[in-house]
Amino acid sequence: RKEVEQDPGPFNVPEGATVAFNCTYSNSASQSFFWYRQDCRKEPKLLMSVYSSGNEDGRFTAQLNRASQYISLLIRDSKLSDSATYLCVVSPFDGGYNKLIFGAGTRLAVHP
Amino acid sequence: GAVVSQHPSWVICKSGTSVKIECRSLDFQATTMFWYRQFPKQSLMLMATSNEGSKATYEQGVEKDKFLINHASLTLSTLTVTSAHPEDSSFYICSALDRAVGGYTFGSGTRLTVV
Numbered sequence: 001r002k003e004v005e006q007d008p009g010p011f012n013v014p015e016g017a018t019v020a021f022n023c024t025y026s027n028s029a030s031q032s033f034f035w036y037r038q039d040c041r042k043e044p045k046l047l048m049s050v051y052s053s054g055n056e057d058g059r060f061t062a063q064l065n066r067a068s069q070y071i072s073l074l075i076r077d078s079k080l081s082d083s084a085t086y087l088c089v090v091s092p093f094d095g096g097y098n099k100l101i102f103g104a105g106t107r108l109a110v111h112p
Numbered sequence: 113g114a115v116v117s118q119h120p121s122w123v124i125c126k127s128g129t130s131v132k133i134e135c136r137s138l139d140f141q142a143t144t145m146f147w148y149r150q151f152p153k154q155s156l157m158l159m160a161t162s163n164e165g166s167k168a169t170y171e172q173g174v175e176k177d178k179f180l181i182n183h184a185s186l187t188l189s190t191l192t193v194t195s196a197h198p199e200d201s202s203f204y205i206c207s208a209l210d211r212a213v214g215g216y217t218f219g220s221g222t223r224l225t226v227v
Contacts, residue, residue, distance in 0.1 A: 004155070043205050043218040044156065087155070099146055100207070100216065104155040 001026055004103035006088050012109045017078045021106045023071040023088030030101075032091040033064055035073045037084045038105060044087055047073075078110045114140045114210045118219025125196055125226055133191045133222045135206035142208035145189035146216075147181060150203040162189055196226040 006023045013019050025033075033050035048055065050062040050071055061074040071088055088103035115138040125131050135145060143164050148156040160176075162168035162183040170176045180192040189208075193200055206219040 008153075041203070041221075041223070043221045045218070046215070099158050099161055100156075101158070102148075102156040104153070 002103075003027060003101045004088055004090055006086075006103040006106045008104060008106060010107040010109050012111065013078055015078055015080060015110055015112055017110075018074065018076045019078060019108060020075075021073045021086055021088070021108075023073075023103055025069050025071070025088075025090045025101075027090065027092060027101075028069060029092050030069075030090040033062075033071055034089040034091075034100070035060075035062055035071075036087040036089055036102075038087055039084050044102075047086070075108075078108075080110050080112065083108055083110045114138075114208070114213070114215070114217040116142070116206060116208045116217045116219040118206055118222060120222055121220060122223040123225070125224070127197055127226055128195055130192055130194045131196055131224060133193075133204055133206075133224075135189050135191075135208065135219045137187045137208045137210075137217070140208075140210045140212060140217075141186040142189070143186060143211060144209040145183055146207040146209070147179075147189075147191050148205045148207065150205065156205060159191075193224065196224070198226045200224065201226045 004025050035047040036044040037047045038044040048057050050064045054063045059076045063072045085105040085107045087105045117136045145162045147159045150156045159174045160168045160170045162181045168181040183189040205221040207216045
């Protein structure tokens, strides 16, 4: 079983749509959680960290359910520029002072 | 913000030759550097973790004699793919840990094609 699993997609949505991505992780000792965004042939860039209480950054909302080992990302009012691959990432120790384990990513395509 | 410069961006080499990839932290000290490999439509897979001045720790299944990592200074880490073969063709990315802020900064990646 993969350590971090995501639906590969692609999710094809029109501009303005709301889209949700899910992710599950297998290591219950994971302490830090992130969503990264990766554009084609580029390095991943941090989108947001994910906290147990849930957190929001503009149009993006992330949720964490430790009991279910489940992470989600909600994107509201999708823009064309949101088209990318979204990577669910976990790290075994708090503070991020350890390796990052990446999911394979969920591809999002936003069309006019 | 923190920047990691990775070179080269892409390289094509002949089978059997060696290729060196460099990652430099430009405005912070990277005591820890992570090296990842990404095949098309797959996740970034951690290859090894290196700490400045010590030997790298390799992930299971990664050949340490094939993928040589040197982290001799706080601002430079190198990955050398020795005797490269077509199956080594991949996207290699480094990531430096900036302990001052507790965040990771990624290099822009190196696309290696072995022919």
